Amino acid sequence: MTVNLFVILCSLVLWVDNGVHSLQKPVRKFPEGFKFGAATAAYQVEGAWNEDGKGPSIWDDLTHTHPSPISDGSTGDVAADTYHLWKSDVELMKQLGLDFYRFSISWSRILPTGFADQINQKGIDYYDNLITELLKNKIEPMVTLYHWDLPSSLQKLGGLANPLIVEWFEQYARVVFDKFGDKVKYWITINEPKQICYEGYGSTAKAPQLNMTGIAEYICAKNVLLSHAKVYHLYDENYRYKQNGQIGISVSCTWYEPASDTIEDHQAAEDARQFDWGQYIHPIFSKTGDFPLSLKNNVRLRSKEQGFLRSRLPVLSSEEIVYIRGSSDFLGINSYTTKLTYRDASLEGMYPVPSYMDDMSAVMVKDASWPQAQSSWLQSVPWGFYKILTQVRYLYDNPAVWITENGWSTSGGLIDNDRVKYYRTYLSALLDAVEEGSNIKGYTAWSLFDNFEWMSGYADKFGIFEVDFKDPKRKRTPRKSAHVYKEIIRSRSLDMNYEVDDKTVLAPTQVVEKDYVEGY
Template identity: 30%
Template sequence: MGAKGFPEGFLWGSSTNAQQFEGGWNEGGKGLSIADVRKIPNMPKESNFEDFKIASDHYHHLKEDIGYLGEMGFKIYRFTMSWSRIFPNGDDLEPNEDGLAFYDTMLKELEKYNIQPVVTLYAYDLPYNLLKKYNGWMSRECVKDYLHYVETVVTRFKGRVKYWVPFNEQNCVIFDDEYITGYKTKNKKELFQLQHNMNLAYAQATQLVHKIDPEAKTGGNICNTCVYPFSCNPKDVEAADHFAYIFGYGYADILARKKYSKYYLKYFSEYDLSDIIFDGDLDIIGAAEPDFLSITYYMSSVIKSNNDEQIISMSNIKGTNPYCEQTEWGWNIDPYGFKHFLIDFYHRYQMPILILENGLGHRDKLEDDGTITDDYRIKYLKEHIERMKEAVEEGVEIIGYLTWSAIDLYSTREGFEKRYGFVYVDKNDNLKRYPKKSFYWYKKVIATNGEDLSND
């Protein structure tokens, strides 16, 4: 009989991203990133910001914020480094020492609370200079500059970071290229060129990590949903399969199996890719050295055949499932989908899984007494953890579970109105922090290694 519950040493924690959380956009020698100049269409006016320059101002609240994580008993915490904080122009010969010092302070604070760091090296914040100079990831020069940045930070923080993730949700570039890279591709061939350069960078980054720090671990990151066909009509099933392969498996094949599948390349078959895939490129990708596969999961998707190639789109990802509740923003709440997703990817790739993001976006209310009662978030996380526990007991090897997010941050398209954290950030009062009810609940979950999920 298999062991019950989560294994000893299971890592509980949470995640943030620099572009949504850090702020301090023009301090400490930081250069402009695409996040600093990004404009989001239809951003709600009540979000109170037009960009990510302030975000949650973690830059000035670092010790306070990590203190909250320590109080909760975090075992692990994922943050992203801002490339332009370390290399303001992206291609500088020498790093900005003030930027490195900021992350050194962050690691020291995490070490004080015995929190294991996970560092994602790129999360939608390309140095703006590189977009202007050579269209960013459309150029192989970007691969070279990125690897210089990777080599710099892994060398500087050798022995202090066990887990490195080269890119955040790398597969999402297939439908969100402009947001992720700053460049809007004109056709599918340009899209492949963008992806291919990032894949070359990913593969070489994994090798650099191991060369510099043989004790460190590294792996790719897949954002995905549990994909259901709209009906048992074979056309809907085929459409759902196509979505799953192009958005999920096709990319995981690159990150975990280290190769382009024939199915994935068929998606771009109308184009001659010989001027993109150079001699030796497939060997570079094949030489990647991943140790784990990291995933993010929020919802399941319902895919319906529409007889065209618009299947891979955000609108289809948010297809309504009549058997699930939806969030205000149309995301299906599906705990079983989480379990299905974990089992599917583990048995397909046979690699340990590190869950980097899972959480519920919701409007939270700060009461006059400073409390925030977010039972809906507790319910969501409880039900997903229960399903994750089943997956573990059925043989899925999971390194740890990190929620999104540790502390409220600036949601990608909804500003602060869509909140995810255990700590409330009051945008109307100097970004003051308030622990939510879920803060104390998750603290208990961590203390009991996932055994006590009661909400009392």
């Protein structure tokens, strides 16, 4: 396979000694106008899964399966109950000092069948009340149209493997823009296409567990890109001039570092990056458009070897390439961790054939020295975060970037020093990239609350606010990280020496006893 020398040179240029980006400067200021927020997703926090006319989603279907595929057997039926606690939750956001709140709309809460002929007014009212309350408290709503909870009825028709999803998504978006567009100025079309397509359609790691790897995730990828572009153009042509908002997409980005300095491992890392996030960023943000060349070549060659008459990766026509290219006002980056990547010919046959992983032909591992979160996939590697931001700047002409998710999981407890350290080191890496010219507009902590963490249920705690899931009132309590994040937002600076007394964190007045956190 031909090695992309440019990418190897970029990797060498971007190589920064791990120690440099772990240096802790006492106080670092964020740029003028930089925004701070926190995020949630509808299925993970709302609850009220069948209340007030809401229709079922693919996650309702999956979590109600017996035996349960969720590790702790739980569901999102109640979750953090933000459907009922939205007003006091906004009060928490206000006390935290958030500039914006990123949340998603449940498609089936406002369109129970998935189609626009039946609009659920109670669902519309819920989101309108939430948005109005946010604005009343000077918190900007950042709204994600699709964060994985596809209406069940649409999945029965093939979901994101059906090209008609492009039309269905446009119809849904039109309803949302009509109802909320005069109040919402930041839109995200789709959250984490790779997780939707590879984990949901190519494997059993997410709903709808289609498990048709090597074929389904590529069909899904094309349909996701066209759906995103369709809604972008809908907004651009019909709503932007009167609503004056911006619209983008959020892509999960893991940094894949060569495990050694061999040509093979550099190529394996490059292939992994292009399969993981280049597959979705390149068609939108590159000057040429289309899927990345290494992705196309890998799938084409493997398909031919396996006896397929043509590549399993669908072709984007010249018209589709033009339609998708440039269809974003900003790039949302969800980033958490880094993996070491290598290529080992002796491991031939370790992946199913055909499959996404076999097409990539890369092996990903973690370094045992990296700090480990509660979630098995998550390790703290801030220099990898820096490299993602820097490579996006180099490869895609420095687009406007919002960090739309970044966070750390624990097993619970209010004294979450590991999360505090994670946030600080990742924000320091972000500032390194900003100081070198990266056009980063804001940062979003994942997550505001402990939530239903997909296949892990409630075992992995990502919230800066603890939620007591045993309490019918779903009591919220700020963790130490909430206090530290509040100070970062207040001061617009990163002070590695700022300390919060553990006794303050554990004080009873910090616990939500009634409507909000008194004295916080």
